[in-house]
Amino acid sequence: MKMSGTVKEYFAALDRLKKNVPIHVPKGSPINKDQVALEAGRKRGSIRSRPGFETLIAEIELAGEQPPPTNKKERLQTNPNQTAEIERLKRDLDVARSRYMSLLYLNAEMAKVIRKLGGEVPQYGVVTDLQVDPNSTDIPY
Known part of the structure; x- marks a missing residue:
C-alpha cells in the first residue's frame, strides 16, 4: 500500500519523538497521536482512525508503551x-x-x-573595550 506525503510526515515526526530530538514539541514529550501530530506541524487530533492511518496508529501505540530514551549519561564509576x-x-x-x-x-x-x-567618579556599568594580552605572564593573585 502506498503512503501519502502526510503519513510520511507523521512517520518522520514519530521517528524524531522516538529519538528524543523533536523540533516542534518539548524534549521528553510522551509519544501519542496528539504529540506526533503537533511534531509533524499539524493540529492536535488530526491523526484519527481512518483508512491509511492504521500502520501509523499501531506504530504510535507501540512506541508509546516503551519508555522514552534519555540523553543523560550516567557515571559507571567515580574517578x-x-x-x-x-x-x-x-x-x-x-x-x-x-x-x-x-x-x-x-x-x-x-x-x-x-x-x-x-x-568625579565614573558610573558603574558594563565593562567595554576590555583588552587582555594572551601572552601576559602576570599572575592576578
Whole structure:
C-alpha cells in the first residue's frame, strides 16, 4: 500500500519523538497521536482512525508503551582524581568570587572617598573595550 506525503510526515515526526530530538514539541514529550501530530506541524487530533492511518496508529501505540530514551549519561564509576579536581575547582571558584566581591567593596569605598574630596567618579556599568594580552605572564593573585 502506498503512503501519502502526510503519513510520511507523521512517520518522520514519530521517528524524531522516538529519538528524543523533536523540533516542534518539548524534549521528553510522551509519544501519542496528539504529540506526533503537533511534531509533524499539524493540529492536535488530526491523526484519527481512518483508512491509511492504521500502520501509523499501531506504530504510535507501540512506541508509546516503551519508555522514552534519555540523553543523560550516567557515571559507571567515580574517578577519585576527577572528584578531587572538581572539589579543588569549586574551592577556587569560591575564592575567586570572594575576591571579586572584596574588590567591588574596595571600589565602592574608594568612590566614596573621591566624591568626598570633590572628585568625579565614573558610573558603574558594563565593562567595554576590555583588552587582555594572551601572552601576559602576570599572575592576578
